[in-house]
Every structure is written in structure tokens, then in C-alpha cells.
Amino acid sequence: MKRTSFRRAVVPGVAALALSLAACGGGDAGASDSEGGETAVSGSVAVDGSSTVYPMSVAAQELLNEQNPEVQVTVGEAGTGGGFEVFCTGETDISDASRPIEEDEAAVCEENGVEYTELQVATDALTVVVHPDLAVDCLTVDELIALWGPKSKATNWQDINPEFPDQEIKLFGPGTDSGTYDYMAADVIGDESETTRKDYEASEDDNVLVEGVAGTEGATGYFGYTYYEQNSDKLKAVAIDSGNGCVEPSAETAQSGEYTPLARPLFIYVSNKSYTDNPAVKEYVDFYIENLAEIAEVGQFIPLSDELYAETQAALEGLQG
Known part of the structure; x- marks a missing residue:
């Protein structure tokens, strides 16, 4: 489900937020090298799934790329079910979802050795x-x-x-x-x-x-x-x-x-292996959650309450080990 109007709608907000994040040092996109300088993380990230969550994941991608264009994020919108189909066979790193993963989908993930972490990113009102x-x-x-x-x-x-x-x-x-x-x-x-x-x-x-x-x-x-x-x-x-x-x-x-x-949670599901083995995935996910309230605002989503955001942060900390 392509939303061709989305980029035009949110780019001004993305640009303004990117300037704000840069000014306050949010979303650090570099890693220190042995001489104390910064080496930009690079690599590719594959995201697919819910068309509802799609604008938010695109906003996260655009904001991150303002600071680090070396992380290449591809965001698709095959639908929540379609996203889990490719995620649970290891074809994507992150699955956007407008509902929790179902038992049969989780079984496919388990069968294929895909361990994952669920992160709530926003609230929606169907x-x-x-x-x-x-x-x-x-x-x-x-x-x-x-x-x-x-x-x-x-x-x-x-x-x-x-x-x-x-x-x-x-x-x-x-x-x-x-x-x-x-x-x-x-x-x-x-x-x-x-x-x-x-x-x-x-x-x-x-x-x-x-x-x-x-x-x-x-x-x-x-x-x-x-x-x-x-x-x-x-x-x-x-x-x-x-x-x-x-x-x-x-x-x-x-x-x-x-x-x-009709109020419902929105999620991203992150492959634990992708997060651990692919620095670009870690960079994208960490940035996404660190700047979650701002990204939700730019994407015109309902941000998490303080309590729910604390739960998401705790889940990410568990993924970070």
C-alpha cells in the first residue's frame, strides 16, 4: 500500500525536527574510532509490514538520514500479515505491525530460528x-x-x-x-x-x-x-x-x-540477530526509540504515554543486553 502523498506531507516537519535533534545532540549517529574520532555506521536495513505504521518508520528513516545518510533503510508496506510472512523467514530485519504477532506467525518465526523483540511505538485510533x-x-x-x-x-x-x-x-x-x-x-x-x-x-x-x-x-x-x-x-x-x-x-x-x-497499539518487531549482527539495524532502532515522541509527532501519530514509553525503553534495553 503506497502512500505517495506521505513524503510531501511530512518533509517540512522532518527537516525542522532534524535541525532540532542536531542542535540538542539527539540520535547520535556515529561510533568512536580508536583515535577518538567518529566513524559513521553504514549498512542496509529492511523493514516491511503495516501500512498504518509505515509513515512512522519512514519518518524515522528520513530523520536518521539527515544525520547519517550511510544507513540505507528500505520501508515496505505489505500489510501486517504480509510483513510477518517475510520477517519470520528471515527476509527482513524489522516488521511493522498494527496488531500483536499471532500464534501461527510466531510458530513460523520459531521454526525458522527468528527470535524477535516487540516494541510498541505509538497508539492509534482506528x-x-x-x-x-x-x-x-x-x-x-x-x-x-x-x-x-x-x-x-x-x-x-x-x-x-x-x-x-x-x-x-x-x-x-x-x-x-x-x-x-x-x-x-x-x-x-x-x-x-x-x-x-x-x-x-x-x-x-x-x-x-x-x-x-x-x-x-x-x-x-x-x-x-x-x-x-x-x-x-x-x-x-x-x-x-x-x-x-x-x-x-x-x-x-x-x-x-x-x-x-477502537484504540489500539502499534508496534515494530525487531529481529534480535539483525540487531546484534548488523550495526545499521541497531543504529536505526536505537534512533527510532530514542526519538519516539518526536517521530510520532512528525508522522501525525498518537505518542505513547510515559508509562508505555518506559515499557518500550525497557524492552529495548533487554535487546541491547
């Missing part, structure tokens, strides 16, 4: 959007399940709630390789089959989902909060009522726990 002219402003969790559940036969918004408009429903959503899809299916809908309904326009490209919802009357879809923010001029976000009233997606409501059950 955002349900509708066509801006659709008079639907809030959905209960039950209505969300009636809309997207695997047993749903709803074709008109009045099938969901008789007070909703008499308007045909058009559904746009991520494909089954997406961690966003997995989260909606397993953690929001919670059906034993861990699937959503299948009669919708699926795409691994969030741009396609945005344009589909924005250009179709009665349309709805869902993706990460960051991508909604980037397209808020053409979409309307729907508040979610989990039993305590309608709550709109935002950084504040996701961090506070009010935006349930």
Missing part, C-alpha cells in the same frame, strides 16, 4: 469514516457489528438503525492481509470466525479507500486515525458509543482509554 454528506454521526458498537459483522446482510442505513437515512450502504475496507482488518474482525467485532462481511470493496491502498468513501454517497470505511487526519477535508469521522456515550477519535480519547474498542 477511525470509521463516512461520506461527508451522510447524516450518520455516531455508531454504537452493536451498530458497527451490524454494519461490518460476518453475518450482516444490511444494504441500507435504515437496516442498521431506522433513524438513519434511507440510503444505500457502500462499504470500503482494508484487505485481509491488513492488521487493521484483523483488529476490526477480532477485537471489535469479536466473532469466532474473526472475519468481517466479505461483500465490500477491499484494497490494500488506503488512498483507494479514501477516494471510494469520498466519492460515493452512502459510503463508509475504516483505517488508521493518521490517514483520516490527512483526508479530513473530504471525509467525516464517526463517533463510537461503547456504552458511555458517543466519543470521537482523537489523540486524547485514544490515550485516555475513552475511545473503545
Whole structure:
């Protein structure tokens, strides 16, 4: 899922942050040589996985390269499931994920001798959007399940709630390789089959989902909060009522726990061997976590709370040995 607009959107922020980091000495990109000088770390790093985490990992790459262009980081966005497929066979160093690794994926990693460390890097608010002219402003969790559940036969918004408009429903959503899809299916809908309904326009490209919802009357879809923010001029976000009233997606409501059950953690999974054996991987990961709050801000993500950041730091320290 390529987000062709991302680089244009964040480069000014990246440049400003790079200057700030350089001024305060953040993200040391060099290692001392035997004569007391600095020898820049060089090498390549392969990252793939979640399209939701993709902008953040690209921001980390661009910021690091402002200080050390010798570390070459390739960031792909095959989806969380697709990322774990190549990570657990040793083809990548880092896997971006918008959900925790699943048992079958962990088993493949174990089978191939790929040991890893999970690092939470941000919080996201999975955002349900509708066509801006659709008079639907809030959905209960039950209505969300009636809309997207695997047993749903709803074709008109009045099938969901008789007070909703008499308007045909058009559904746009991520494909089954997406961690966003997995989260909606397993953690929001919670059906034993861990699937959503299948009669919708699926795409691994969030741009396609945005344009589909924005250009179709009665349309709805869902993706990460960051991508909604980037397209808020053409979409309307729907508040979610989990039993305590309608709550709109935002950084504040996701961090506070009010935006349930659609707030979710975002991760990078680091190959322990790559981190230990490849100085470029260590350089990138250390920089990523050291500057995590700033990188999240540049990528327009919801930064971790102090408590969660301390947990991420502790996990990284364990990886450092």
C-alpha cells in the first residue's frame, strides 16, 4: 500500500525536527574510532509490514538520514500479515505491525530460528469514516457489528438503525492481509470466525479507500486515525458509543482509554540477530526509540504515554543486553 502523498506531507516537519535533534545532540549517529574520532555506521536495513505504521518508520528513516545518510533503510508496506510472512523467514530485519504477532506467525518465526523483540511505538485510533454528506454521526458498537459483522446482510442505513437515512450502504475496507482488518474482525467485532462481511470493496491502498468513501454517497470505511487526519477535508469521522456515550477519535480519547474498542497499539518487531549482527539495524532502532515522541509527532501519530514509553525503553534495553 503506497502512500505517495506521505513524503510531501511530512518533509517540512522532518527537516525542522532534524535541525532540532542536531542542535540538542539527539540520535547520535556515529561510533568512536580508536583515535577518538567518529566513524559513521553504514549498512542496509529492511523493514516491511503495516501500512498504518509505515509513515512512522519512514519518518524515522528520513530523520536518521539527515544525520547519517550511510544507513540505507528500505520501508515496505505489505500489510501486517504480509510483513510477518517475510520477517519470520528471515527476509527482513524489522516488521511493522498494527496488531500483536499471532500464534501461527510466531510458530513460523520459531521454526525458522527468528527470535524477535516487540516494541510498541505509538497508539492509534482506528477511525470509521463516512461520506461527508451522510447524516450518520455516531455508531454504537452493536451498530458497527451490524454494519461490518460476518453475518450482516444490511444494504441500507435504515437496516442498521431506522433513524438513519434511507440510503444505500457502500462499504470500503482494508484487505485481509491488513492488521487493521484483523483488529476490526477480532477485537471489535469479536466473532469466532474473526472475519468481517466479505461483500465490500477491499484494497490494500488506503488512498483507494479514501477516494471510494469520498466519492460515493452512502459510503463508509475504516483505517488508521493518521490517514483520516490527512483526508479530513473530504471525509467525516464517526463517533463510537461503547456504552458511555458517543466519543470521537482523537489523540486524547485514544490515550485516555475513552475511545473503545477502537484504540489500539502499534508496534515494530525487531529481529534480535539483525540487531546484534548488523550495526545499521541497531543504529536505526536505537534512533527510532530514542526519538519516539518526536517521530510520532512528525508522522501525525498518537505518542505513547510515559508509562508505555518506559515499557518500550525497557524492552529495548533487554535487546541491547
